Amino acid sequence: MLKKSKTKVLLPKKERLLTAQAYLLDIEQRQDIIKEVEFVPPKLGEAGLGSFRVRYDTPICFPHN
Structure with missing residues (x-):
């Protein structure tokens, strides 16, 4: 039986879509x-208050989901 590795995979990103709390x-x-930074308004019928598209000068490594 193979054990699942606990190694996190990080990917460089220059842009992310964040909630207001994560943006702060x-x-x-x-x-x-x-x-x-660009505010992305919510779509009609969608829960939430929108999100923020954040662009960075240089790529930042984030865990891959």
């Missing part, structure tokens, strides 16, 4: 490398 945390941690 991101500003605190990566304020110097944020290039552009």
